[in-house]
Amino acid sequence: MLNLREIKGGIYEDEVLTRNIKDHPETIAYCQQVEDYIAEQLKTKLAKLEEVEDNDPYFEKKEGKESFFSNSKGKREAKRKKFTKPMYSYGNPIEATKGLTIATNDIWSAEVILKEVKFSGDDYTGKYEVTLWDHFGLDLPDMEKKFNIIPSIGEVFVCWFILQHLRGYKPFITKITFTREFMGNLQKGMTELDAEREKERKEKARELNEQIQIDIWTSPKF
Incomplete structure (x- = not known):
């Protein structure tokens, strides 16, 4: 029996969830973008290794129909990065029935750490670690989504929202971490x-x- 008095948030990790996320086509496509970005950094900035590392967090924002990236200070990124995070959302009805949509839906943030790079002339092999974060909470935009008109869903979301925002029950944080290896040329x-x-x-x-x-x-x- 689930005792709500014991729910205090915390970090949730699961091997099965991580394995399915790692092998998902959306994740593979995201990792391809990550590897392309690493390749570009190594090609253009190898002479200045301090510039290869990109420590400044950035966010995707929208103004009307325009999408752009801004850094932590709100300034638009001149580099205009081509990727942010993988998503397992309701946009694809088939995918929505497979479990990852309700388990993660919209990834909250993504972190990539380049663990090692080994060179052989201009060729190299490397390894990087991806950490995806998602919080299992609700906010007002969630309550305004169209599927809430379905009675059974709407009622669950109302109870969920009340527990989180009015009763003080913290949503847990989902953490998904995996590593990948890649090859490239300078x-x-x-x-x-x-x-x-x-x-x-x-x-x-x-x-x-x-x-x-x-x-x-x-x-x-x-």
Whole structure:
């Protein structure tokens, strides 16, 4: 039986949740952006190692339809970073039924730490650690979402909101930590890596088109 008097927040971690987050396509796509950013930093700033490290937290903000990144002092980032965090939200109805949406939904913050880099000429291998944070709490925008018109959901959210904001029960903080390894070359930053992937995509499309043409010509004719 759940005793609400014992709920005082704290940090929640789970191996199954972490494994599923690590292997999720949204996470893999996010990590690709992380590795591209690391590659760009190493390519352009290796001579000044103190500039490779990026300690200033930044946030994605929106003004109308425009999205931009700002640093902790509210100043717009000139670098215009291309990524913030992975999300496992209700935008995809199929994904919403698999558990990660209710377990995490909108990641609160993400932290990436480059643990090691080993060089062999211009080639290198590295390892980085990703920590994702999410809090299992409600705020006013949550209460205004459209799905709250469903009676069973709306009632649960009202009780949840009252417990958190009027009764003093703290939501727990979900922590997800995993490491990844990667390879790169000091001559290749974001531009070069994007060009390589585009070339590979076009080559695969060409091969697929050729195979379709072969299948058409060799298929039985009636």
